[in-house]
Amino acid sequence: MSALTLASAPEDATALEAAEAHHARMAGELAGRVAMLLTAANRDPDAAERIRAGLVAFCDREILPHAIAEEAALYPAARRLPDSRLLVESLIAEHSCLTALVDALRTPSDVTGAAADARALQVFFEEHVAKENGLVLPLLAAAPGLRLADLLASMHDRLEHRTRSGGGPGADSHTAAQENGEETGCGGGCGCGGEEEAAEPELDVRSVPHALRHATVFGALDAVQAGQAMVLVAPHDPLPLLGQIEQRNPGRFAVEYLQRGPEAWRLRLSHH
Structure with a gap:
């Protein structure tokens, strides 16, 4: 069934497709980072640690703020729809689980544990957005008296305001430098953290x-x-x-x- 069939207005059909595409982008970027961490965990523990820090920064910048904005802008409207209250409450509980998985990645006990937590986070997030794409967004798009496009615009406004006001939880200058591509070691064998011949993931x-x-x-x-x-x-x-x-x-x-x-x-x- 097409988005236009599901939606009560053409602009809501467009908004529905845009929201699904945004979910796909986040899930894909998360999967790529996790894949790199899983590869590095078996080959280069130092590289794995850098990738883990970048993964946490990505979650703080993208995944967790997105969840907070959904709870503020989308979920209250969905909760008011017939027979959707329990669904919304379960998704809010899943947001708590996502936060716990990211927190576990912040201070892993070892590289193997970080890889396992990252893979669990990826699988959980993919299942979560599948429920949003298949249940919540279509319900909001089809509901009379609601405009999914307006709800998503409000959500994006919240995300932009959060970005302008100074980032997400757990950010620090070391991680920010890594995310911007700055070097934290010399790249050589001087003992500062650089790698001489790291295996290519x-x-x-x-x-x-x-x-x-x-x-x-x-x-x-x-x-x-x-x-x-x-x-x-x-x-x-x-x-x-x-x-x-x-x-x-x-x-x-x-x-x-x-x-x-x-x-x-x-x-x-x-x-x-």
Whole structure:
């Protein structure tokens, strides 16, 4: 069933599709960061620690503020709809679980525990947004007397205000430097935290749903610091994706083809 069939007005159909696309972007970027952490946990504990810190910063910047804005702007309207109160209460409880999973990632006991917590967070978030996409958003879009477009606009206003007023929980200057691509070590063997010959993580997106694939790569690339690289494995020559990467980060990544089909394309993406 199309969004236009579900929605009570064309603008709500557009809003519904935009909300689903935003959920897909967040889920994809989260999946990419988690994939990088899982790979690094087996190869390079120091790199895994940097990726973990970046993952927490991403959740503080994107996932948790999104949940807070939903509870303020969307959920009260959904709660008033017939037979939806228990659904909304369960989703609010899931927000608490998401927060607990992120908090567990803040101070992990070891790299293996961080990887397990990150994977649990990814699976839980994907299941959560599937419920929102399949239940809450369609209910709001179809409800007479409600305008999903207005509710989402209010939610985005809250998110923008939160961003302007100074970030999310748990932010610190060290993590901010990592997220901006600044170096926290020299990149050499002096003992300051840099790596000399760290193994390059590999991200295989052949099994990733198409709707999440590009966002997954973007999330993984955000975890690649200057002087490092990752290997991307794709089911076809990803020329449109490479164009989006260049548009998103002009001149930041060099591309080297390692394999050109027929079953897989392998590319090394090096962060200058």
